[in-house]
Amino acid sequence: MTQYGFYIDSSKCTGCKTCQLACKDYKDLDVDVNYRRIYEYAGGSWQADGDTWQPSIFSYYLSIACNHCAAPACVPVCPSGAMHKRSEDGLVVVDTDTCIGCKSCAMACPYGAPQYNARKGHMTKCDGCYERVAEGLKPVCVESCPLRALDFAPMEELRERYGNLAEVAPLPSASLTGPSIVIKPNRNARPVGDTTGSLANPKEV
């Protein structure tokens, strides 16, 4: 099985949310459903510099959709089998004809990927644009990014090119679900487990 995944360049990302909007347009999503969400993690403190104190602040963005995890938290809890990991590309997809809308997957996912659609009565989520991928195209979010801060490819390729980092604050430890992502950290990125910052845009995610 080829496991596809996302590359997220947090050193380039300006938090413009073009990826989120391109996805929303392509997938025709309601206002309260976002397959891709941009988390702004920010914080700061003061550093002694001789006789003065200098502000030491940080703020950076992480564009997170579904990480199509190697061990997804959403799949084992699903009672209907609607939430499944595709054997051909490793993408985690919800079968919207089977889903009963019990929201168990949303409770379990530590990335907020499964998104409940109240109008449709079932779960929806990022499917990695698998139909585009099958045609040799990239997901629509990746192609929309004006900063070229996103990429999508087989994980082997991404890891060879960009390394193995799959966790920075405020993401959970990668050991929980084995997310299929590679992150290039912002120069101000805080390590996973950090609690010195806060989510600066809670109403946007």
Place this chain on the structure above:
Amino acid sequence: MGWHEFPLVIFTVLAQCAVGAFILLGALMLTGRLEGASLRRLNRPMLIIWILMGVAFAASTLHLGSPLRAPNALLRLGSSWLSNEIFLGSLFFALGGLFWLLTLLDKVSPLLRKVLLSIAMLLGVAFMYATIHVYMIPTVPTWNTPFTPLGFFLTSVMGGALLAQLLLSLSGQGQRLLAQLLPWLGALAIVVALGTSVAHAMSLAGIQSAIQSAVDLVPHYQSLLIIRLALLATVLALWLFALRSMRHQPLVLCASFVLLLAAEMLGRNLFYNLHMTAGL
């Protein structure tokens, strides 16, 4: 505090009380000291158990976005704890209900009925076990603690003992040994619930992700907890008072049970509001 999971609050609390009462009264029936007329007299008010189960399951479907697809919840039986919970709960409901009906109609041999009763009791235990596992999600640090099984178990013991007491009282069998032991069991469970609720509240201080702290999830958590504990203390007071006043015993026990449901539903709602993941 939101009430968005209220259908699940009703489902879990009512089912736990019903299973607890069924197992306690089932134990009494299995000991064989309940025969003929006295058995049927106790069996009749046990209909309340099945009404509670019916309301519980009806409420559970309200939790679903697509209630008409509810049967799909069984598709991952054996793999998903939610599938297991629904399956075991339905089977408990069906076999326990069948036992109740056969006893009511005095059909099939008492031995066969006892076998059915034993199976239903075991299914009740398995049902409760599955419910616990539904919420022991490794990525949800506020639920994946020993306080979850403990809290669910205590609801079963408190609610089950009080409901069993009420049903014994309704059938005029308040003098039985079990009826005299139930208040002790209930009192013990309520005292344990008081202690563990406080310990649980304190344990929340240690649970946080980069962007969420468990202590910030529910505004006025302590006040709401104190209301629940005060309700439980009132439940116990009414319960003990009911046993002393023979005249209105079922009525007072009924009031006590309603207050217990209120206390446990408040507590369960606090539980659902404490949901957070280890990440975003």
